[in-house]
Amino acid sequence: MAWDFETDPAFQAELDWMAQFVRDEVEPLEHVLGSPWNIHDPRFAQLVRPLQRQVKERRLWACHLGPELGGAGYGQVKLGLMNEILGRALFAPIVFGAHAPDSGNCEILAAYGTPEQKRRFLEPLLANEVVSCFAMTEPQGGADPKVFTSRAVRDGDGWMIDGQKWFASNARYAAFYIVMAVTDPAVSPYRGMSMFVVPADTPGIEIIRNVGVADDPEATHAYLDFRRVRVGADCMLGAPGEAFAIAQVRLGGGRVHHAMRVVGQAQKALDALCERALSRSTQGSLLADKQMVQEKIADAWIQLEQFRLLVMRTAWRIDKYHDYQKVRKDIAAVKASMPKVLHDIASSALQVHGSIGVSNEMPFVGMIVRAYQMGLADGPTEVHKVTLARQLLRDYAPSDALFPAYHRPTAAAAAAVRFGTEPS
Secondary structure, eight states: OOOOOOOOHHHHHHHHHHHHHIIIIIGGGGGTOSOTTOTTSHHHHHHTHHHHHHHHHTTOTTTTSOGGGTSOOOOHHHHHHHHHHHTTSTTHHHHTTOOTTHHHHHHHHHHHOOHHHIIIIIHHHHTTSSOEEEEOOOSSOSSOGGGOOOEEEEETTEEEEEEEEEEEETTTTOSEEEEEEESOTTSOHHHHEEEEEEETTOTTEEEEEEEOOTTOSSOOEEEEEEEEEEEEGGGEESSTTOHHHHHHHHHHHHHHHHHHHHHHHHHHHHHHHHHHHHHOEETTEEGGGOHHHHHHHHHHHHHHHHHHHHHHHHHHHHHHHOOGGGGHHHHHHHHHHHHHHHHHHHHHHHHHHGGGGGSTTSSHHHHHHHHHHHTTTTSOHHHHHHHHHHHHHTTOOOOOTTSOGGGOOOHHHHHHHHHTOOOO
């Protein structure tokens, strides 16, 4: 057997470099720049591109991708340790080529794209010459694919797309959208939806409006209207009817990576909580000496460490099986527990900071709202709890009717009833 909680020294050296680099060079960017996805901002070229070059020189760029795509091909355990660091800074993922939704879009383009799609869309996306958008959610369709209404119908040698998409990430900056639409309403939605790569300048696409989330510096989530948007047959990603399967490949890894970065955000909140407790005095002593504050610190550390171990074990299982279906319940558990961990630790940090904790000079309100966002993005918490419960129940059989689980007697008493003897 092999249980190992140590990091290889050579890789730990890379993590140490990343931690200092993110703290000293990347974290300050969020105070002078707007959205990380606004790569067209002249200041992005001035401030972010040099940092990206340093990351590439150190061979830490897009490490979730294989060497054939310019990445390191790291497994999920290594990515977990890296993402804990990247989660501490708004611009860190894009500086390291690991930002959503582009990281997931790269993965599905690499797995399902044609050679021409890879040349036209994947290559510039890998280089961060462009950013992309994943357009799946609809006004009535989120976690339930049965109510998706966007349609793509045959039109000569191509397709005509009609429908609306909500919360399309970074659509205002994207060079292209990856769009899910129903192509065969006569079959199950799990087999009747297809995916398309649609250039952003295709006629018929309208951004109805952009909306922001919590403390986003810019409104980057678009309400999109597709009205008779014609694309060629070469714009379909994968085969007809494969959209749901493709999306699950993308979302499975994305959920775990979100959780990895939440570990970093929660650690940042815990660090602030401890620093505040050691620097603020009231009623004649430091906050750190107050037992109620000590309880908050202890609870936060325990909650974070439990969550981190769950995330890392899930990452290890993904590396072991290379099959997201085999790790489905683990991913569901991670996704369901993630919002509460971030919410609780950020709330404690906010409370101990007092009035400044609710101000925009501190990140805690944004973290708390982001916790609710994490409870909705990539499937709501309730759906993941149902998934987890169903997966767990498959491993059990109904209990013996004579001894229901809720009042099962001791083994000795059970034997006495069965064999008509007195228990010894």
